[in-house]
Amino acid sequence: MTPIPSMRWPDHLFLIGCGNMAGQMLSRWLDCGLDPARVTVLRPSGRPVADGVTVITDYPSALPAGTTVLLGMKPYQIADVAAALAPLCRADTPIISILAGTTLADLRARFPAARDIVRAMPNLPVGLGEGVTALFTDATTGQTGKADVEALIQPLGLAEWIADESLFNQVTALSGCGPAFLFRFADALARAGEAIGIPADQAARMALATVQGSANMAARASAHAGDSPAILADRVASPGGMTRQGLNVLDADDRLLTLLTDTLAAARDRGEAMARGE
Numbered sequence: 095m096t097p098i099p100s101m102r103w104p105d106h107l108f109l110i111g112c113g114n115m116a117g118q119m120l121s122r123w124l125d126c127g128l129d130p131a132r133v134t135v136l137r138p139s140g141r142p143v144a145d146g147v148t149v150i151t152d153y154p155s156a157l158p159a160g161t162t163v164l165l166g167m168k169p170y171q172i173a174d175v176a177a178a179l180a181p182l183c184r185a186d187t188p189i190i191s192i193l194a195g196t197t198l199a200d201l202r203a204r205f206p207a208a209r210d211i212v213r214a215m216p217n218l219p220v221g222l223g224e225g226v227t228a229l230f231t232d233a234t235t236g237q238t239g240k241a242d243v244e245a246l247i248q249p250l251g252l253a254e255w256i257a258d259e260s261l262f263n264q265v266t267a268l269s270g271c272g273p274a275f276l277f278r279f280a281d282a283l284a285r286a287g288e289a290i291g292i293p294a295d296q297a298a299r300m301a302l303a304t305v306q307g308s309a310n311m312a313a314r315a316s317a318h319a320g321d322s323p324a325i326l327a328d329r330v331a332s333p334g335g336m337t338r339q340g341l342n343v344l345d346a347d348d349r350l351l352t353l354l355t356d357t358l359a360a361a362r363d364r365g366e367a368m369a370r371g372e
């Protein structure tokens with residue numbers, strides 16, 4: 095992949111944990127030209143991450159100058175991680191946290207020296223540069239700190255600053271968890287096809303290609319003509335035809351809308367419970 099010319103990288107990037115999510119972020123950054131020699135990953139397994147990336151299993155005695163920290167482990171590990179990491183962080187050590195349900199106030203309390211702390215909520219397609227990342231910070235973080243984080247997040251896809259942290263669990267439910275809901279939909283579409291008689295492997299291929307083509311088409315239609323997915327759905331449905339009969343099932347009593355609203359609300363509520371330490 096050709097490096098994105100406008101990319102601006104931290105002098106050094108220190109990842110705490112590099113599993114499903116942080117791994118996708120790092121993979122995209124490396125694809126876009128981040129020098130692996132600038133990256134250190136701390137992971138208990140010590141398993142290699144990528145050529146040239148340093149992997150350690152314990153905390154160093156100091157962080158290289160210009161280090162940006164990415165917290166990428168599980169939220170419940172924050173107490174242990176902060177106890178070891180906070181003494182290494184200085185005022186000019188930016189911290190980006192992708193931990194669900196971990197508030198900025200909590201992060202500030204655990205990393206009192208750090209000035210720039212940003213909550214980021216990415217989703218898995220960031221690995222393709224087609225992700226969504228919600229960002230939140232407070233007035234303590236400087237404008238330069240915000241711009242630096244924005245520059246780092248830019249190659250991952252869409253980035254959206256959230257003005258009000260109380261919406262962070264909502265946006266996490268929508269875009270952070272969203273890929274799982276879409277994957278479920280694609281799976282259900284395939285299984286429904288099988289249920290009405292299509293061979294399973296063929297239904298799986300056709301469902302996935304339909305989701306992929308439709309998502310690409312919806313993105314283009316929105317960007318070029320401002321046409322929403324709701325308008326596109328009507329364009330598929332010939333009056334009195336097959337699609338309308340199907341849409342009538344999804345739309346009856348707002349069935350699909352209610353199901354998705356309940357789904358997002360359940361995910362949001364879990365984020366709020368996690369923030370309470372539950």
Ligand SMILES: NC(=O)c1ccc[n+]([C@@H]2O[C@H](COP(=O)([O-])OP(=O)(O)OC[C@H]3O[C@@H](n4cnc5c(N)ncnc54)[C@H](O)[C@@H]3O)[C@@H](O)[C@H]2O)c1
Pocket residue numbers: 110111112113114115116117136137138139166167168169171174175192193194215216217218270
């Ligand atoms: N998976 C997603 O789609 C997604 C999306 C947005 C945010 N997140 C957030 O990303 C974080 C990681 O989620 P994941 O799905 O990648 O989980 P994961 O289990 O795949 O990765 C967690 C990583 O943390 C490492 N780790 C374990 N104990 C550690 C310790 N004591 N110190 C440092 N590292 C340790 C593990 O080796 C692993 O690499 C979570 O906080 C989650 O809220 C995940």
